[in-house]
Amino acid sequence: MTKIQDLLSSRRKENVSAQPQSVASEQSRPPIRHIAIIMDGNGRWATSRHLPRVAGHKAGVSALRRVVECATDENIEMLSVYAFSTENWNRPRIEVDGLMRLFWETIRSDLEKLHRDGVRLRHLGRLHDLSPDIQQAVRDSVELTKNNTRIGLNVCFNYGGRAEVVDAVRQIIADGLQPEAISEELIASYLYTRDLPDPDMVIRTAGEMRVSNFLLWQSAYSEYYATPTLWPDFGREDLLEALQSFAQRQRKFGGITPKNG
Template identity: 90%
Template sequence: MTKIQNLLSSRRKENVSSQPQSVAADQSQSPVRHIAIIMDGNGRWATRRHLPRLAGHKAGVSALRRVVECAADENIEMLSVYAFSTENWHRPRIEVDGLMRLFWETIRSDLEKLHRDGVRLRHLGRLYDLAPDIQQAVRESMDLTKDNKRIGLNVCFNYGGRAELVDAVRQIIADGRQPETISEEMISSYLYTRDLPDPDLVIRTAGEMRVSNFLIWQSAYSEYYATPTLWPDFGREDLLEAVQSFQQRSRKFGRVLPTSV
């Protein structure tokens, strides 16, 4: 019996040691301040459980709550999440309507808690295409939380990287900018993310290996991390594994790093 107890105790220790530990203490080593997430796999999660796709999207909202709390605990300054793309309008009408309703209901149900928890909300995307009640709810949420400091949460809803660039170019032309004055810095100043830092790390769930028109300008030198985990199953351990992977990489930004002697 003693041998069995010792064996079980040893295995428990192995399991604990294999779990990702907090990365907050390692942030000075290779800090990750801004994480962007392509939250993929809600529909597959629901299909595998013989549930309607909207049930997967609701489970995805629960996953987002977990990840925001974990990121804030780990002193990550900002999250940007891909909630609804400009291409998602081509999905079946019942799913689009459900996503719009879920977006509105989530803002209404979670806003006060997010505000108490120090979350600063921001919408990235074409707000004018959304229903008036959703537009109002988004503006109210941003106004209420604009001074919060714990973590920034940028919700990319009705967002597309190409659409963002089109909108930027249109505004540059409308402002009468001369061609010779246009620079990368100027273009960046016309994007939805004009006063935000570029993401250090982009996480994609559900095993897909594509950028899907997400922050294509801003993520030019971001590190990418893909996981087979479906978004509704994504949690603290998954986030910490992604951050730990990021911390093991050398970011060169096109340069050659000096070799150690």
């Protein structure tokens, strides 16, 4: 009887170890509070299906919904997503107009659900360059969700890393601060991301290897993760793979890794 019990116990252990492990366990990965995502590949996704590029951006919104849900399940505190850059104004007018319309429609259609799900919205970028109706929609969404605590979603729309630094410097000068007062901490306090943690990891989809003017200051020591998956195809499994990769990294922040023992 003892041998049978030992055999059953051994098989139970094998079955447990054979089950896929979620990287959500706080014991299986280093702390990760903030993930930033360069959502690339919408246009290529649409072109490969002989669809207009705006269709790819619409599919990208669906991907974002999936990722927000997964990140919430994985206890990620914050996401920052690159939705429209200051350079994207140079794209064809029909695509820019489509992106603006999609941004407005997404706010209108998703806001109540995001609010119910405990998502706290924040806009990062030059709001004043957007149309008045979009500006008001953004302000309303931020105000409505400001006390939510389940996950933060920072939408970088009309955002550029260099523009952010320029805006910070302009405001520092306008505030009359003297050169000797300038420090890294002071500059950080003037960025769009003031009071937000720096991203622990930056994910870029569609196989590109560029930072594309995204969170240049904040990502100085972020872990980068690139995947060939086009953004509209990105989902739960892709995010879990990225988190697993992060769990295997050793973050040194310019120092050295302590020797074991």
